[in-house]
Amino acid sequence: MSGPSGCLRAACCLFVLAASPALAQTPGGPPAVGVVRVVPKAVTETSEFNGRIEARDRVNVVARVSAFLEEQLFRDGADVRKGELLFRLERPPYEADVEVRKAAVAQAQAHLDNADLAFERADQLRKSGSGSQSTLDNAVAAQRTAAAQLRSAQAALRASEISLGYTEIRAPIDGRIGRTSVTPGNVVSASSGTLATVVSQDPMYVTFPVPTRRLIELQEQLAVAGDAGKGLKIRLRVPGGRHYDQVGMLDFVDVSVAAATDSITLRGTIPNPVRADGRRELFDNEFVRAILESAMPQQVLAIPRAAVMTDQQGDYVYVVDAGNVARIRRVKLGPSTGGTAVVTEGLAGNDTVVVEGVQRVRPETAVAPEQVAAQADERG
Incomplete structure (x- = not known):
């Protein structure tokens, strides 16, 4: 789960059960189940917000003299370098x-x-x-x-x-140029408006509003950690739900609060390198989910999400005791990820919970537990 109220990204992110032989059912014996031991995990609290990608530099290319437009020397949507000739006038x-x-x-x-x-x-x-x-x-x-x-x-x-x-209009910055609004043969002047727009590509800004209360909490954490505030990491979830593989840093907090929403705008800088296929992944004005990580990791109890079940009374897990008897244990979950459940109440360190074969377990019955490994999955 993730949302504006905050989520937790574990240091090892998601649990993925390691490949293991199928749990065999002994005829006439207790059901075989896979179990893991509950251990504290260092996690970093995160909060997700709706954000926008913005180019660091945006320049509208305009004509500064009145003349016929004779040549367009670029392809719409191409990357251009500062000083590159774009238009030639009469x-x-x-x-x-x-x-x-x-x-x-x-x-x-x-x-x-x-x-x-x-x-x-x-x-x-x-x-x-x-x-x-x-x-x-x-x-x-x-x-x-x-x-x-x-x-x-x-x-x-x-x-x-x-x-x-x-009469020679050149690119003012490095970046990508949009489509031209005037074709050769037309008369252009300063009053003709924008001929084309150039936006920078790497790095990019990501801006997102944060509730004032949440910002105060982050500032308090930074004060304890002795951080000036620019050490907060920003990760992105791009359209489609996939995590962007570059990490940004918070570099700006707006000077005023939006009265209508009681939120304040934060901005971070994040790389946007050219991929192996020759393209960049982030686009100016793209909608993303900005994931802001808090300053200090915390020790929590985290288990694979597969171990948690839900009924009308709430969430619960099966805990295997020293006599290999499975018992229901009611739990309360904190902010969790899709594959990891953070348990705030109901479990203690070294408890053993069932993660495989849960459908074969009945409360207060014996089981044949088998330890399975939990591996880290950085896909989040």
Whole structure:
């Protein structure tokens, strides 16, 4: 069982009965049953929450100049690298504008050179006493005006070169690009909206709301463990119920509580590597179950789930005593997994419970017990 109230993942996860010969029924004798001895197990408490996968980086690619879209240089849904050319816009009008700006810079430079010469002559004449101060002042003003005009022309050239550069639209980040919304031949501009979206792939974020009370409990456990809060592990259950094989770490707790649900959003980072078949398993905005592990393992009594039966009075197991007599023992279960039952009341260490051949057992009757091994199954 698992749910928002919490579940327990055993250190050895699920019990799987080791392969053993079929329990033989002795004619006229007590039924043969497979048994295991109850021993404490170290388990880590976990809680499951509904979560969403989010890309760490998401960038909407837009045009920054107005021009015809000439080429699309990527395949929709492909992986792209930062700086990779995605779209090419019409360039000739912007190339022509750059040439015009270069000519304006050359003209402004010529005016400045002439103003420098005029200043030098006026300065020499003033020093020799042949020129007037007003002539020198006019030469200084003309020189400064020409210098300012040159800087203005250079700035206009730089702006024109930037606009020309915007005719090549490149990937802003590493990631996967979605489908394009505009095909070549259309005029695009900043007002055209998103041409395509690029989302990062590895690692990914997983965000999930946690009840405030549960968060406080986790914080108290972390305080006892001396953990700053970033050591909490996050595992995922992907659509279909399978456990994702990568482990993430909690890295962010939101600053405010949602008033409608009294919950607070947590976020973790989890790897999303390329598989052997060349694909990644996690997708942006995918729905998952986030499994948050508590800080400290606990010692509990855990038995195979196959040993537990249920009737109108609740859960019970068959315990075999020293005289090989099977007796009903009522038990209370804690949060358990599909293959492991955590017993909170009713059993003690070294009790022997029936796990195989339970259907042949009758209360207060003798049985022929045979020990069977319980192996760990990490599939959870």
